[in-house]
Amino acid sequence: xxxxxxxxxxxxxxxxxxxxxxxxxxxxxxxxxxxxxxxxxxxxxxxxxxxxxxxxxxxxxxxxxxxxxxxxxxxxxxxxxxxxxxxxxxxxxxxxxxxxxxxxxxxxxxxxxxxxxxxxxxxxxxxxxxxxxxxxxxxxxxxxxxxxxxxxxxxxxxxxxxxxxxxxxxxxxxxxxxxxxxxxxxxxxxxxxxxxxxxxxxxxxxxxxxxxxxxxxxxxxxxxxxxxxxxxxxxxxxxxxxxxxxxxxxxxxxxxxxxxxxxxxxxxxxxxxxxx
Amino acid sequence: xxxxxxxxxxxxxxxxxxxxxxxxxxxxxxxxxxxxxxxxxxxxxxxxxxxxxxxxxxxxxxxxxxxxxxxxxxxxxxxxxxxxxxxxxxxxxxxxxxxxxxxxxxxxxxxxxxxxxxxxxxxxxxxxxxxxxxxxxxxxxxxxxxxxxxxxxxxxxxxxxxxxxxxxxxxxxxxxxxx
Numbered sequence: 533x534x535x536x537x538x539x540x541x542x543x544x545x546x547x548x549x550x551x552x553x554x555x556x557x558x559x560x561x562x563x564x565x566x567x568x569x570x571x572x573x574x575x576x577x578x579x580x581x582x583x584x585x586x587x588x589x590x591x592x593x594x595x596x597x598x599x600x601x602x603x604x605x606x607x608x609x610x611x612x613x614x615x616x617x618x619x620x621x622x623x624x625x626x627x628x629x630x631x632x633x634x635x636x637x638x639x640x641x642x643x644x645x646x647x648x649x650x651x652x653x654x655x656x657x658x659x660x661x662x663x664x665x666x667x668x669x670x671x672x673x674x675x676x677x678x679x680x681x682x683x684x685x686x687x688x689x690x691x692x693x694x695x696x697x698x699x700x701x702x703x704x705x706x707x708x709x710x711x712x713x714x715x716x717x718x719x720x721x722x723x724x725x726x727x728x729x730x731x732x733x734x735x736x737x738x739x740x741x742x743x744x745x746x747x748x749x750x751x752x753x754x755x756x757x758x759x760x761x762x763x764x765x766x767x768x769x770x771x772x773x774x775x776x777x778x779x780x781x782x783x784x785x786x787x788x789x790x791x792x793x794x795x796x797x798x799x800x801x802x803x804x805x806x807x808x
Numbered sequence: 809x810x811x812x813x814x815x816x817x818x819x820x821x822x823x824x825x826x827x828x829x830x831x832x833x834x835x836x837x838x839x840x841x842x843x844x845x846x847x848x849x850x851x852x853x854x855x856x857x858x859x860x861x862x863x864x865x866x867x868x869x870x871x872x873x874x875x876x877x878x879x880x881x882x883x884x885x886x887x888x889x890x891x892x893x894x895x896x897x898x899x900x901x902x903x904x905x906x907x908x909x910x911x912x913x914x915x916x917x918x919x920x921x922x923x924x925x926x927x928x929x930x931x932x933x934x935x936x937x938x939x940x941x942x943x944x945x946x947x948x949x950x951x952x953x954x955x956x957x958x959x960x961x962x963x964x965x966x967x968x969x970x971x972x973x974x975x976x977x978x979x980x981x982x983x984x985x986x987x
Contacts, residue, residue, distance in 0.1 A: 545940070548921075548971055552941040555918040556833035559842055564828030566821050569850055573820075573857025662851050 575624065576666060623649050623656050624663040626687075627783040630772050631741070632792035639731045641692045643707075643741055643792045647784030648685040650713075657681050671711045685711040686785065688741060692731040705733075707741055717787040718745045721806040736800035743788040744779060750808035751779060753793030756800050762807075763791045820860050823869065824853055831877065837937045838881050840922045852877040874942075874952045878934055924974040931959075932967035939964050 626646035633642040648664065648671075651657040657677040664671060669687055673679030688707040707726050718724060723744055727737035740753050751763040763777035772780075779791040793804070828849065835845035835852075855876050856863050866872045925933050931953070938949040939960070949960045 544972055545968060548936075548968065549940040549943075551917055551921050552837060552937065555921050556837055556941055558918055559833060559836040559845065561829040561832040562846075564825050565850065566824050569824055569853045570817065570821065570857060572850070573854040573860075576854050577858045658847055 576663075623651050623660050626667070629780065629782040629785075629790075631780050631782065631790045632775055632778050632794075633772055634774050634776050634794050635695060636730055636738075636776075636794055638695055639692055640695055641690065641730055641739065641794065643739075643790075644689045644691070645782045645785065645790055646687040646689065647782065648687075649784060650682050650684045651680050652682075654678050654681060660685075669709075672709050673711050680711060683711045683713050684715060684784070685709070686715070688726065688790075690728055690739065690741070715785060715787045716743050718743055720745065721748070723751065723804050723806055725801070725804050727801040730794055736795075736798065738795035738798070738800060740791075740793045740801050740804055742791055742804060744791055744806055746781070746787070746789050748779060748789065748806045748808070750806070751777075751791050751793070751804055752807045753777060753795075753804045754802045755795050755797070756802045757797060759796065759799060761793045761796060763793050765789070816860055816864070819864055820857055823856075823864075827870070827873065831873070834874075834937060834942060835877065835881075837922075837925065837941055838877075838933060840926050848877060848881055852880055855880070871948065871951060874938075875954065878938075878952050879954070881934065882930055920974065921971075924971050928967050928970060931955075932963045932970070935960050935963035936967040936971070940968075 626648050629645050629647075631643040631645060633640070635641070646667075646669070648660060651660050654677060657680040660680055661671065661677045664685070671680055671685045673683075687709040689704050690707050691704045693703055705728075707728055716724060723742055725740050725742040728739040728741060729735045730738035742751075744751055749765045753761045753763065755761070761777045763779050765779040768781055776796060777791070777793040779789050782788075782790050793801075795801070831849045831852065832845055835848040836842060839845045839848055852873060856873050863869050863872050925936070928936065934953055935949060938944045938952055939946070942949075944952065946957045946960050946964075949964075950957045953960065
């Protein structure tokens with residue numbers, strides 16, 4: 533019973549088509565949620581504009597703080613790191629903090645940390661996954677949005693590009709990410725480091741990004757040529773300025789502060805320690 | 809400026825109302841789950857909203873939206889469907905041949921189809937749904953999937969062959985069950 537009809541489909545194919553139609557018509561489509569779609573579409577468009585604004589901030593360097601504070605996500609990198617109240621949770625927008633910005637050999641570099649608050653339920657998690665996708669981010673889960681429920685996601689991103697580059701020419705690279713119910717919580721003088729090339733894909737690890745306890749006031753970054761760079765804790769509510777080393781709080785990340793050290797020369801990373 | 813924006817919003821709203829049922833049905837076949845279908849259609853339309861000026865100006869806005877939906881599906885639903893519909897126990901009861909006039913039997917057929925679709929790789933599922941439910945030509949399907957006509961042919965043929973190999977569907981498709 534597999535004869536071919538005038539459309540070139542055989543009987544079996546026609547019956548599969550009929551069964552597909554039968555199955556499709558069985559689903560209850562409900563009323564189109566027009567208002568919800570329009571509202572979400574507007575939010576999505578706003579997020580896209582935010583992405584462009586963040587890229588602009590990285591290149592803008594020292595003017596970054598002013599621009600960041602105007603972002604819809606409330607991404608004031610110099611604000612104290614404390615969790616937002618439950619009723620103000622921005623599950624669908626990341627909290628972005630710029631840890632450091634600098635210039636080295638005619639190239640700009642910067643380090644951002646994005647923190648996405650924990651969704652309360654699956655519906656929130658699905659929408660958060662979509663929002664992350666708009667930012668080009670994939671959470672560190674199995675792929676099922678349910679894995680995000682009750683977990684905070686954070687992404688550490690480094691940016692680099694020529695000093696006069698346009699936003700489109702800016703390159704960004706994911707340094708680290710995690711989706712976790714317990715954020716890293718270093719104690720005493722513990723330091724976690726993520727050595728990276730300062731600019732470009734490869735080359736010596738001239739950039740060190742890491743976490744330290746919130747009590748740490750100074751980190752010493754030692755380079756292989758014997759030199760040392762000191763990163764001091766920047767007070768909250770101070771502008772992000774060009775630097776080669778700094779410790780900063782990160783919004784949505786109350787358990788640790790982040791630091792970045794850039795090697796002043798061509799030497800690569802050797803070690804880092806909390807000195808104060 | 810404000811009037812133009814309002815007009816665009818109105819056009820978009822009319823588009824959503826008009827296309828929602830059809831998009832939901834296609835999304836249901838792609839995802840196998842009504843709520844996942846709603847998520848897929850809603851996020852597709854949200855994306856369409858952000859580019860509505862371009863979508864509306866396109867020769868075929870439906871083709872544009874379909875492409876967005878297939879892309880979104882490919883990205884989001886590949887793993888989920890198998891988890892949702894995969895048989896928990898392969899040694900379960902053998903499906904009896906269905907009776908065309910029996911509503912329960914027809915529901916069984918639909919279940920078997922969804923289960924069989926869930927076992928297809930995402931690209932084969934997309935090709936089968938677009939060709940056999942949306943009734944698109946191979947060229948239109950290729951455009952929606954962002955691939956060549958040859959890839960569509962190959963994915964469709966493999967998908968259909970696998971569906972035919974499912975005993976429960978063979979009962980339906982080869983024994984003259986229902987039309």
